Amino acid sequence: MAHDYVMDLTALSASLRTLPPSQPLRLIDENGLRTDAEASAGFPLPSTEILLGLYRKMVIARRFDLQVTALTRQGRLATYPSALGQEACEIAAVAALDADDWLFPTYRDSIALLTRGVAPEHILASFRGDWHSGYDNYEHRIAPQATPLATQALHAVGLATASKLKRDKTVALTFLGDGATSEGDAHEAFNFAAVWQAPVVFVVQNNQFAISVPLDKQMHCQMIADKAVGYGMPGYFVDGNDVAAMYAIVTHAVQNARSGAGPTLIEGLTYRIEAHTNSDDPTRYRASSEVEEWKGRDPIARLEKYLLSEGALSDSERSDIDAAAEKLAAATRECMTREAEIDPLELFDHLYATPRPALAEQRQALADELTAHADAELSEAALSASATPAAAQAQAPAQTGAHS
Amino acid sequence: MTANHLDSVPGTALPTPTPPTPTTPSPVPPAPTPPISQTDAAPATRAPASVTMAAALNAAIRDAMTDDPTVVLFGEDIGPLGGVFRVTDGLYSEFGETRVSDSPLAESGIVGTAIGMAIYGLRPVVEMQFDAFSYPAFQQIVSHVAKMRNRTKGRITLPIVIRIPYAGDIGGVEHHSDSSEAYWTSTPGLTVVTPSNPADAYSMLREAIASDDPVIFMEPKSRYWSKAEVSLPIHTTPMTRAEVLREGTDVTLISYGPTVKTALATAEQAADEGLSIEVIDLRSLSPFDDETVSASVRKTSRAAVIHEAAQFGGYGAEVAARLTERSFFHLAAPILRITGFDIPYPSPKLEEFFLPTPDRVLSAIEKWEWS
Numbered sequence: 065m066a067h068d069y070v071m072d073l074t075a076l077s078a079s080l081r082t083l084p085p086s087q088p089l090r091l092i093d094e095n096g097l098r099t100d101a102e103a104s105a106g107f108p109l110p111s112t113e114i115l116l117g118l119y120r121k122m123v124i125a126r127r128f129d130l131q132v133t134a135l136t137r138q139g140r141l142a143t144y145p146s147a148l149g150q151e152a153c154e155i156a157a158v159a160a161l162d163a164d165d166w167l168f169p170t171y172r173d174s175i176a177l178l179t180r181g182v183a184p185e186h187i188l189a190s191f192r193g194d195w196h197s198g199y200d201n202y203e204h205r206i207a208p209q210a211t212p213l214a215t216q217a218l219h220a221v222g223l224a225t226a227s228k229l230k231r232d233k234t235v236a237l238t239f240l241g242d243g244a245t246s247e248g249d250a251h252e253a254f255n256f257a258a259v260w261q262a263p264v265v266f267v268v269q270n271n272q273f274a275i276s277v278p279l280d281k282q283m284h285c286q287m288i289a290d291k292a293v294g295y296g297m298p299g300y301f302v303d304g305n306d307v308a309a310m311y312a313i314v315t316h317a318v319q320n321a322r323s324g325a326g327p328t329l330i331e332g333l334t335y336r337i338e339a340h341t342n343s344d345d346p347t348r349y350r351a352s353s354e355v356e357e358w359k360g361r362d363p364i365a366r367l368e369k370y371l372l373s374e375g376a377l378s379d380s381e382r383s384d385i386d387a388a389a390e391k392l393a394a395a396t397r398e399c400m401t402r403e404a405e406i407d408p409l410e411l412f413d414h415l416y417a418t419p420r421p422a423l424a425e426q427r428q429a430l431a432d433e434l435t436a437h438a439d440a441e442l443s444e445a446a447l448s449a450s451a452t453p454a455a456a457q458a459q460a461p462a463q464t465g466a467h468s
Numbered sequence: 469m470t471a472n473h474l475d476s477v478p479g480t481a482l483p484t485p486t487p488p489t490p491t492t493p494s495p496v497p498p499a500p501t502p503p504i505s506q507t508d509a510a511p512a513t514r515a516p517a518s519v520t521m522a523a524a525l526n527a528a529i530r531d532a533m534t535d536d537p538t539v540v541l542f543g544e545d546i547g548p549l550g551g552v553f554r555v556t557d558g559l560y561s562e563f564g565e566t567r568v569s570d571s572p573l574a575e576s577g578i579v580g581t582a583i584g585m586a587i588y589g590l591r592p593v594v595e596m597q598f599d600a601f602s603y604p605a606f607q608q609i610v611s612h613v614a615k616m617r618n619r620t621k622g623r624i625t626l627p628i629v630i631r632i633p634y635a636g637d638i639g640g641v642e643h644h645s646d647s648s649e650a651y652w653t654s655t656p657g658l659t660v661v662t663p664s665n666p667a668d669a670y671s672m673l674r675e676a677i678a679s680d681d682p683v684i685f686m687e688p689k690s691r692y693w694s695k696a697e698v699s700l701p702i703h704t705t706p707m708t709r710a711e712v713l714r715e716g717t718d719v720t721l722i723s724y725g726p727t728v729k730t731a732l733a734t735a736e737q738a739a740d741e742g743l744s745i746e747v748i749d750l751r752s753l754s755p756f757d758d759e760t761v762s763a764s765v766r767k768t769s770r771a772a773v774i775h776e777a778a779q780f781g782g783y784g785a786e787v788a789a790r791l792t793e794r795s796f797f798h799l800a801a802p803i804l805r806i807t808g809f810d811i812p813y814p815s816p817k818l819e820e821f822f823l824p825t826p827d828r829v830l831s832a833i834e835k836w837e838w839s
Contacts, residue, residue, distance in 0.1 A: 166587075196619040207587065208619055212611050218577055219612070222584020222592075229540065229566055229590070236584070248604070252577035259572050414622040415657055417680035418708075420755045 084289045084301045088333050091308040094361050096369025107312040112376045118159060118307045119371060120385045122151040122364050125175035127389035131396050132174070132188065136342045140400045141191045145172040149305075149337035152363035153269045154239075155179050156310035160318050161237055168207045168220040168238035172269075176239065180204055184392070185399040194404040213244040217253035217266060224257070224264035224321070235321045237265040237314070243274020245291070246282045254329065258295040263321035265314060266329045269304060271336035276349040289331040297327045304332025305363040308370075335361070408434060516699040522692040524666035525555045525631075527700050528673035529593060533563055536591065539677060541568045543578055543595030543631075552597055553633055553692055575605040579630060583612055586626040593677055599634040600643035606651070613682045614657030628682045629673070634662075635726040635776045637690035637823055639816040645689075646813055647777035652684045653754040653786070660754040661707050662686040664728035666696040668751060671704040679707075686753075688726035710757035712764060716746035719833060720764045720771040722787055724750040727774040727824060734826040743833075753783060756790065765795050772804035772833060774824050779807040801836040 090103045091110075098109060110118075129148050136144040147154055154176045161167065161180075169176055177187045182199045189198025190209065197208035207223075210216035220238035227234035244250055245268060257264050268288050272279055285291065292299025298320075300313045310332055317328035335358035339346045346355075371377035412427040519527070533539045541556060541563075547570040550557030560568040571578050575596055582592035596602035602609075609630065617625045636645030652660045659681050663669040669687070676683040705711050713728065714735050723731035728749045735745035746764050750757065765771045771791060773784035784805035791803055806824045814822045 195621065196615075197621075201587075201620055201623050208616070208624075212607060215580060215608060215612060218580025218608065219584040219587065221577075222581030222586075223588045224584070225581060226585040226588035226590050230588075234588075249576055249580060249607075252572070252574045252580065255572055255574070256577045256581055410621075414620075415618045416659075417617070417622075417625050418659075422755060422758065 080296055080298065081293060083293055084287070084299050086286060086301070088301050088303040088306075089309050089313060090303040090306050091312060092306050092366060092370050094305075094366055096366050096373060098370070104309070107309070107316070110308055110311050110315075112371070112374060114159075114311065115308060115367060115371060116376060116381070118155055118311060119364070119367050119377070120388070121155045121159065121179050122307060122367070123385050124389045124392055125151050125155055125178055126364060127393050128178055128184065128396060129175055131393040132191075133338065133342070135397065135400050136191070141188060142193045143341045143343065144174075144188075144191050145341050146336075146338035147172050147175050149358065149362070150269055150271055150334045151175065152307035152310050152367075153267060153304045153332040153334055156307050157237055157239065157265075157267045157314050160311060160314040161235070162318075164205065164232075164234050165318070166205045166207065166220070166223050166234060166236045168216040168223075168236060169209050170213075170216065170239050170241065170244075171209050171211050172241065173209065173239050177204070177206060177209070180206060182206065183399075184396040188396075188400060189404070192400065192404065194406065214240055214247035214250040214253065217244075218249055218256065220264050220266075221253050221257045221260070221262050221327075224262035224327075225260050228261070228263055228324075233322050235263045235265065235318050237267060237318070240266060240268045241274065242268060242270040242272065242279050242288060243277065243282055244268075245288050246274075254291065254295045254297070254327075257327035258297045261324070261326035263324070264327045265317040265321055266327065267314060268329065268331045269334055270331050271334050273336055273340070273346075273350070275340045275344060276346075278349075287331060289329060292329040295329070297329055299329045299331070301331050302333070304334035305361050305366065307363055307367055334363075514700050516697050518695045519666050519698050519700065520693050520695050521663070521666045521669045521687070522553055522555050524670040524698065524700065525673055525687065526557055526559070528670045528677070529556065530559060530562065531701055532593075532674055532677040533559070533567060536677075538589060539567070539591045539593060540585065541593050541595075542571045542582075544571060544573050544597045546570060546595050551595060553687075553689070555631070555687070555692075556595070575601055575603075576608050579605040579608040579613060579628075582628050582630075583608065583616070583626060586628050587624055591627045591629075591677060593629045593631065596630060596632045598640075598644050599632055599646040599648050602630070602632050602648065605630075609652070609658070609684075610655050614655045617681070618657060625680050626682045627677075627680050629676045629679075629685050630682070631685045631687060633689045633692075634686045635688050635690060636813055636819050637726060637776075639819070640689075642813075642815065645819070647775065647808070649686060649753055649775075650777060650781060650783050650786075652686075653783055658682060658684050658754060659708070659752070660684045660686065661752045662688060662725035663751065664688065664691060664723075664725055664749050665694065667698045667702050668704050668749075670698065670700055671702055672707045672751065674701070674703075675707040686725060690726050691729070694729075705751070708752040708755050708757065710748050710750045710752065710760040712746060712760065713749050714745070714747040716744040716768065718744045718768055718770065720746045720748060720761075720768045721829065722748045722750060722761060722771060722773045724753060724775065726776055730824055730826060730829065731774055734829045737826050738830060738833075741830075756787070758790065758794065761787075762791065762794050765791050766798040769798055769800040770833075770836065771799075772806055772829065774806045774829060776808050776823060778810045779805050780810045782807055800839075804832050804836075806832050 089105050090099050093099050129146055132144050133146050135141055158176045158179045174187050182204050186199035189195055217238045220236040224236040270288055287301050289299040289301035302309050302313050313330055412423050545552055546556040547560040578594050582594050585592045613626055635647045652658050661672055663672045676685050721731040731747045735747050738745045746768055748764055773787045775784055784807055788803040806829045808822050
């Protein structure tokens, strides 16, 4: 899909010493109408075919996100950081990548994984508590979802640099949150990427809260995208709820990276509609009126209005997408109600490429413990199966006697 | 010159190390090198020569880079300067900027980007300029380098070598003499090794670079300029095994890195007094070679551990606990720890009072009840 969207790179190259405009770059506004040349900064609207594809992916991703949140509330998962309301950032970024590119996601980016083809049970293995990460990283070219903030941005820069050293065309894209930009690793990643001119794209999803702390307590500059100037790379401030704009700018940045023009920092302004996770209480730090206001800027509804006004979204297309979303939700429910196969002895099996005798001893100790436990359970079961109530009563005094 | 550059302090009791052959860094970058691809070159065996540990490490990196085109090198001042200890001397001009590059001055960035490179199939060898300057990389090392393979069920393995010059006895100013091995050895997922002589330095670094597991390679700074007659390339005992450097019957002295010299000197001194000391060079701190060390302690029935790091919660505690658990009924006396004091590493004029000496080891041993 990424190849369908080609533009003149020279016309759009931003000056590295100029701050981005303070109004977010936008191609389709909140009413589903195309914006003027100033708001779009000259970026052409992706084709209707591309937009329809993005719409389909966003609808399916949202259904998945809602389903997983519901399953978490039912106690099927230990936790789930929702990306509800952030679908435009998540889906546009992934759609702009080629199959050979690498994605470095955070814990909030499960729907990006879904969109890149990872099966629900593999995405959710970590949130269910089966193992810390559950998908094949090389098959999907997706690093494990990072929990320590901004650490994965450096991994993305390193991988992109390796690609450059090998003269490959692979690009790395990493997601960051607004709060993560306060971390030292974010700074180091931006700086290393710029110094090494690494083919990497930083997509900062500014959802305006780091758990409870608003952005004005994270930084004193006006926008996250402003920081790009300080590193000597292009920065874009984008309406993160406009999937057309996000797709156009990320595609531009990916093309730039692939052509050897180095890294780009993109800030997508969006909003976290859900709580941070199921253990969070957002009523303690933000007004529900603000949440309602942002629900009115919904990325899916906006694109839907545009597609309908263009006559590009038929009733049959919509029901087809809804059916696909429901099918995925059902499959997700099904796999999360199935018990995962857990082998405690696997705890020891993956840490080292070179086996260690001392760890083998600990593995054996746990194996013996499990065997003893299983034997005890077995004899207990045998005992209670053989003992009738009368026999059990008859045995009771004898046992007491034996102890006294 | 960076903020991390060691300024040697003149006038201290201990000799100030000097690089063996100071080289003039080339102001002109080397010619662009081709992209990383396979080559068939193999290093030839060189004639025996007197080599320093720094030169042996340098040769190990050079030979590894010649053998394996996926080995890349980066860190602070490791390019034209050749590193503040000259361990990477000449490699920039030999292999070019593609494979040997100065990085921005940020240790988390160095280790974090090495992780990404390793995911993509390279074998990064990175340098932390000094022990105490590795701490900004702590999170990347502990949360990612150590855990990535386990987290991904072995799908992603990180063949990274993190070289850390460590320990004191060089007249270094503050933050230039830490022994931080216990931070790394208490982290599952890391292999932690430390050579004590030039031959091991070469062999162990080659093995570390070839290993699919991440290795914290701790280089004792005070031994950088120690020399030995060595024919390179050389293969010594496998990296994860301890070695009995001197056989004895009365006491086992367990040492590693900078304190191996102390242990050998102690044994020499003790021999004059009729005490037979067996000296073990652990070489690998994680994994710990239970087999070799236990066998020695069961033979001598007395053991002491020597390290520069502070005692409380230090590596010696693990050694003593392990040996006690496994060999208690073979012991004639409690296992001793002769270590740095539980204080921050002192300034140059005071370090001689801090470092374990043969006299201090012997007087500790003499306090045992000898029947």
